[in-house]
Amino acid sequence: MEKQPDNISLKAHKIHKYFGGVKALEGSSVVVTKNKLISLIGPNGSGKTTLFNVISCWLSKSHPDDFIEEPEDEPKLQTRILKTLKKKFGGNEETDERTEVGYVDFEDLRLDGLDAHEAALTGMMRTFQTTRNWPKLTVLENLLVAPQNQTGESFTNIFFKRKQINEEERKNTLKALEILEFLEITHIRDQIGEELSGGQLKLLALGRLLMTAPRLILLDEPMAGVNPTLGNKIMDKILELKVDSTIFLIEHNMDVVFNYSDEIFVMASGKIIAQGTPNEIETNKDVIKAYLGVDY
Ligand SMILES: Nc1ncnc2c1ncn2[C@@H]1O[C@H](COP(=O)(O)OP(=O)(O)OP(=O)(O)O)[C@@H](O)[C@H]1O
Ligand SMILES: [Mg+2]
Structure with a gap:
């Protein structure tokens, strides 16, 4: 695989x-530059979450030739067979094939083709538009199951490294308590996941992410259902994370997007139609048209 430039975190091609x-x-x-906050915006149904799903390997990408409009008539089927044969026997050059079918690189790793749980071990983490958690665990426990590579996870370690495990548990608990305090949800630390409101679930998802300190963070509408004051506070905290991490954000709140982004990608009907700084995007006619559906 071609080496990525050092300042690039993610490239989905x-x-x-x-x-x-x-x-x-x-x-x-x-293309997402390291240690920046990059936003992905676009009307409902434009494909933003689907792109996150493919990047994080929750969905596999399609082959560009696989789309066949209904009904499948004879000539189209023949074209498809020919293309499949070409794919199979033509163009062995790795880079050509890769460009033809698209790819996702995270730093120097190729992500597409991995399972979601494998992708999650690479240092890339995401939150979901519909928040997931452990419904029977408390808020504090939900945070404590987040850190990866804990020493206690191996059976042998449980016997031989008891002291180290205790120390890790203590550190993780302290960290979780700090995160709860920061997110202003200390008062619900003993409530179980399934009892939480939509806004509280968003905060818990962010808390779980803060426990693991990933290098690339994909956030799908972290602000939805959270009150504006806390929303701004969360954004300030997310900005602090830029020191060690790269943030790729889907958000419908345009104040947040235009105030906090280093760069914005705009999607409409499954295509990226514009890319630029907040100033450039604000005045881009294609973007205004995509949102308002009118020519300017
Ligand atoms: N699992 C699925 N099965 C079938 N169609 C889907 C699936 N997921 C998404 N789609 C369709 O793909 C298109 C893009 O959806 P996607 O959820 O990516 O949009 P979005 O930009 O995230 O929208 P929103 O801003 O409303 O969250 C939509 O037409 C949607 O109906
Ligand atoms: Mg979405």
């Missing part, structure tokens, strides 16, 4: 994703 007859992504490409 020409990603396609089809759901039956729906083209959710049509050759979308993004």
